Amino acid sequence: MGAQPTGPADEGEERALELAHRVFEHARQGRTRELCGYLDAGVPVNSSDSEGNTLVMLAAYHGHARTVLALLERGADPDRTNARGQTPLAGAVFKGERDVVAALVAADADPYLGTPNALESARFFGRTDLLDLLEVPEQD
Template sequence: MTDAPTPQSNEPAHDPEVLELAQKIFELARNGDTDTVAAYVDAGVPVNLTNDKGDSLVMLAAYHGHAAVVRALLDRGADPDKPNDKGQMPIAGAVFKGEDEVVRVLLEGGADPRAGEPSAVETARMFEKTKLLELFGETA
């Protein structure tokens, strides 16, 4: 009788260099380095890459007010409605942070202001952002 082969795990390898690169790209999105983020995505980094909290590059750029990075990612096929692990959407984060230009870019990119918990609409109501409610086609 021979020993059965050990089943291979479906877990991705946690190569320290890959993790370090991913952390660098998340930082670039947070800091608004549009050209470098776009270059990494163009070179093969997944446009919907997420960190350990489920925050996508779009989420990080949106939350930190970098409309140009958000636009570059959306132009490369990023999902404008990719929730993080808490069910939060990039557009709701932008509403919360008062990043109106980012909100507009996300809407143009197809983001749903009614998706997520809380949604962008709910967040705008909570913080009495009537201009954004109007933009979403809602009443205050």
């Protein structure tokens, strides 16, 4: 059997997948300017990958506060959960990304949302330094 011929639809799908990969990689790497170029050209700010991770989730988890802020300014949902029920705020707490946590809290991210939620993550991983940002007093 020979290779299947590819038509315009296959090429278009391949280009779309390549674009999506590029956009998600910009979020993951904190390439704010490049990412915003795609968003400003029409890529949806709440796009998600096959695991439900949004652009803001990837930027938050990888500690890119400037990218998170740019996404939030463009309307990214700070509370959208991924396929595992995790939120960007819980991911930033898990990673100890104080500036990202502050940005998400300023955007009214819900510390009680998700599994585990941001508060549970802070307590479980001993991130009591972040509880003040989550506007919750430390437990004795």
